[in-house]
């Protein structure tokens with residue numbers, strides 16, 4: 001009898017925690033390298049919740065910002081050579097990454113939602 005209750009409690013705790021664990025496991029990490037005047041080509045898919053690290057391997061300062069499909073902006077602030085900055089993607093849909101200092105630097109991507117849909 002005690003064993004049955006223990007098994008029921010164990011099953012219940014797995015049922016509660018498994019969805020949490022699977023959503024954590026879905027968040028991926030990406031690195032995008034900043035060269036002299038361009039960003040690495042963005043490979044693979046990026047989803048809301050993924051963490052992107054921008055690695056400034058050029059010999060000049062940059063200040064990247066990301067404009068989401070809803071018009072909101074995340075600013076990465078000034079990034080001198082050798083500095084990495086990370087952000088967590090917030091909004092699904094077409095997205096543009098640019099540099100305030102060098103408008104020639106521009107990269108476009110579509111961020112998928114947590115389920116892998118292209119969103120708006």
Ligand SMILES: [Cu+2]
Pocket residue numbers: 061062063099100101102105
């Ligand atoms: Cu720049």
